[in-house]
Amino acid sequence: MRRLSLWMRAHPAFGDSLIAGFLALFDLVATAAATEVVSASTIFFVGLLLVVPVVFRRKYPMGSSYTILAGGIIQLLTHGDLDSGYPIRPADFALAVALYTMVAFVGRRRALLYAIWLAIGTFAWAVWRVGPSVDAVFSVFVIAVVFGFSWALGEFVGARRAYHSELEQRLKLLETERDQQARIAVGEERSRIARELHDVVAHAVSVMVVQADGAGYAIKSSPELAEAAMRTIADTGRQALTELRRLLGVLRSEDQSGTQWAPQPGAADLADLAENLRAAGLPVRLETAGDLGALPAGLGLGIYRIVQEALTNTLKHAGSGASAVVRVAQGEDRVELEVSDDGFGTPHDLVAVSGGNGLIGMRERAGVLGGKLEAGPNPGGGWRVRAVLPLVPS
Missing domain, CATH: 1.20.5 (Single alpha-helices involved in coiled-coils or other helix-helix interfaces)
Structure with missing residues (x-):
C-alpha cells in the first residue's frame, strides 16, 4: 500500500486521470436520457470542458480551473434547469475540484476571485434556472457546503505542501553544512x-x-x-x-601557528594509553602481537592515534559499565588493529552525524597511511573499529 501511495505521489497525473474518469463515467450515465431535451453535442461539449481539465490541474492550475469555469458558464446558458431532468450533473463536481486546486496550488487571493465567480454563477443558476423555492435554497446551501469543504481542504493541503517544501530546503541546507563541516574536519x-x-x-x-x-x-x-x-x-x-x-x-595549506610540539607517541606506548583509560574508569584489555616498537615512527603514531580516538569514543558514548578490548597484531606486510566495546549508550555513528568528527579523522589518518578503516556496531552489541595498515604504503 505504501509503495502504491509513493508511486501515486510521484505520478500525480494518474490520480487526476482516475478522478476525471470517474466523473466522466457518472456524468455519461446521468445525462444519457437528457439528450431528448438538450442536444447531445452540447451535453458532450460541456462535459469535456468540465472533466478533461481535471487531468491537467496540477501542471496548469490556472488554465484548467478557468476552463472548468467556462464549462460551467456554458452549462448555465444552455441547460441545467428542472425541465432538463437534472439541474446538477455529476461533472459539476469538477468546479469544487477546481476551487480546491486554486487554493492549494495558486494562492488565496486568486482563489478568492475564483470563489466569487462560483458564487455569482451559483446564485444566477438558483434564481434563473431553479426559481425562488425551497429547492433552490437547499441546493444553494449544499453547493456552499461543498465549496466550503473544497476551500478548507485546499488550505490544509497547501499548508502541508508549504511545510514540506520548507522542510526540504532545510534538509538541503543541513546537508550542505554537514558536507562543509566534513571538509573542515x-x-x-x-x-x-x-x-x-x-x-x-x-x-x-x-x-x-x-x-x-x-x-x-x-x-x-x-x-x-x-x-x-x-x-x-x-x-x-x-x-x-x-x-x-x-x-x-x-599538507594542503601552510601552518603558521608557531606551536612547539613534543615528541609524539607510538605503538609501543599503547600500554600507557590503556592504563590511563583504566584510571579514567574504562576497563581496557590490550592484546598485542609482534614487535610494535620496531614499527616506523609515522605508522606507530597513526596506530596510537586511532586507538586513542576509538577508546575516547567508547569512554564518551558506550555508557556506564562498558569495557573495551584492543588488539594490535603485526603481520609480514601489515598491521591489523581492532578496538571493540560492549557498551549500550549512544551509537557512535549518530554522534558523528550530529557533529562529531572522530570517525572522519580516523578514516583520514588510515587513508594517509595507505590503509583502510571500518567502524560500525558489533553483531552482539557495542561498537567496533577495525583498521588494516600496510607496513610499506603503496
Missing part, C-alpha cells in the same frame, strides 16, 4: 597529521646529522664504527623519505 585532521609527521621527520634528520658527525670523526681511527653510523644514516634516511612522501600527500 578533514582539513584540520590533515593539518594535525602534517605537524605530527613534521616532528617525526625532524627527529630523523637530527639523528642523521649526529651519526654523520660521528662517522666523520671515526672514519680514520675506527672504520667499523663509521660503517655502522653510515648504515644508521641510510636506514634513517629511508624512513625520513617515506614520511616526507606522506607529508606531501597530506
Whole structure:
C-alpha cells in the first residue's frame, strides 16, 4: 500500500486521470436520457470542458480551473434547469475540484476571485434556472457546503505542501553544512597529521646529522664504527623519505601557528594509553602481537592515534559499565588493529552525524597511511573499529 501511495505521489497525473474518469463515467450515465431535451453535442461539449481539465490541474492550475469555469458558464446558458431532468450533473463536481486546486496550488487571493465567480454563477443558476423555492435554497446551501469543504481542504493541503517544501530546503541546507563541516574536519585532521609527521621527520634528520658527525670523526681511527653510523644514516634516511612522501600527500595549506610540539607517541606506548583509560574508569584489555616498537615512527603514531580516538569514543558514548578490548597484531606486510566495546549508550555513528568528527579523522589518518578503516556496531552489541595498515604504503 505504501509503495502504491509513493508511486501515486510521484505520478500525480494518474490520480487526476482516475478522478476525471470517474466523473466522466457518472456524468455519461446521468445525462444519457437528457439528450431528448438538450442536444447531445452540447451535453458532450460541456462535459469535456468540465472533466478533461481535471487531468491537467496540477501542471496548469490556472488554465484548467478557468476552463472548468467556462464549462460551467456554458452549462448555465444552455441547460441545467428542472425541465432538463437534472439541474446538477455529476461533472459539476469538477468546479469544487477546481476551487480546491486554486487554493492549494495558486494562492488565496486568486482563489478568492475564483470563489466569487462560483458564487455569482451559483446564485444566477438558483434564481434563473431553479426559481425562488425551497429547492433552490437547499441546493444553494449544499453547493456552499461543498465549496466550503473544497476551500478548507485546499488550505490544509497547501499548508502541508508549504511545510514540506520548507522542510526540504532545510534538509538541503543541513546537508550542505554537514558536507562543509566534513571538509573542515578533514582539513584540520590533515593539518594535525602534517605537524605530527613534521616532528617525526625532524627527529630523523637530527639523528642523521649526529651519526654523520660521528662517522666523520671515526672514519680514520675506527672504520667499523663509521660503517655502522653510515648504515644508521641510510636506514634513517629511508624512513625520513617515506614520511616526507606522506607529508606531501597530506599538507594542503601552510601552518603558521608557531606551536612547539613534543615528541609524539607510538605503538609501543599503547600500554600507557590503556592504563590511563583504566584510571579514567574504562576497563581496557590490550592484546598485542609482534614487535610494535620496531614499527616506523609515522605508522606507530597513526596506530596510537586511532586507538586513542576509538577508546575516547567508547569512554564518551558506550555508557556506564562498558569495557573495551584492543588488539594490535603485526603481520609480514601489515598491521591489523581492532578496538571493540560492549557498551549500550549512544551509537557512535549518530554522534558523528550530529557533529562529531572522530570517525572522519580516523578514516583520514588510515587513508594517509595507505590503509583502510571500518567502524560500525558489533553483531552482539557495542561498537567496533577495525583498521588494516600496510607496513610499506603503496
